Amino acid sequence: MATAKKTAFKLIEGNGQSRSEAVYQALSQGLRDGVYRPGDRLREEEVAQRLNVSRTPVREAFGRLAAKGFVQPAGARGLVVRSLTMSEILELYAMREILEGAAARLAAQHASQPEIHGLRDIEAAYEAHFDDMRAMARINRQFHEAVFRAARNRYLDAALQEMQDGIALLGQTTFSVKGRPAIAAKEHRGIIDAIEARDADKAEDLARAHIREALRARLKLLQN
DSSP states (O other): OHHHHHHHOOOOOOTTOOHHHHHHHHHHHHHHTTSSOTTOEEOHHHHHHHHTOOHHHHHHHHHHHHHTTSEEEOGGGOEEEOOOOHHHHHHHHHHHHHHHHHHHHHHHHHOOHHHHHHHHHHHHHHHTTTTOHHHHHHHHHHHHHHHHHHTOOHHHHHHHHHHHHHHHTTOSOGGGSTTHHHHHHHHHHHHHHHHHTTOHHHHHHHHHHHHHHHHHHHHHHHHO
């Protein structure tokens, strides 16, 4: 696990952003990629060494993560990545259903043919990794992000990207639930078909149903 974390976690600087912002973005991406999971400890010195920065921007980034509720104090252990409560999980999926349904509706109205081909390529890659849950989770995020981009709405995209950080706090992927990978693939294909047919109502309905099924799988996972 330690080796995977080192190779997956890096600092990307540019666009005139501050060192603190770059560290914050790296940590946020680390949460999304599963580099850090609920219950994992975050230490200033360790993160600073990995990203080859001083501890000051790391401390500032930790403060932002804490303010957003992604990490919390844990006494002598410092900060740990927070786990969501059941009510927070239900609230997250309720909002996710609304936002992702809206994204699919707008994608049906605005997606270009190359973007639709791209969605099919992503789905094919997802289905080629049924034996690798982490790869499926990563490619699944790419699929949803591609739908977000095709929606052509910067405000919706910002809300969806913010929500991705909350999703990162869910922990283990639902693709570990028996049968879920194949069912999700069928749902993805239906959403793509509706987008390509320019059927906005159907695209939204299928996207919302997809999130409801994801919630059912999440609840099954939590019961085990």
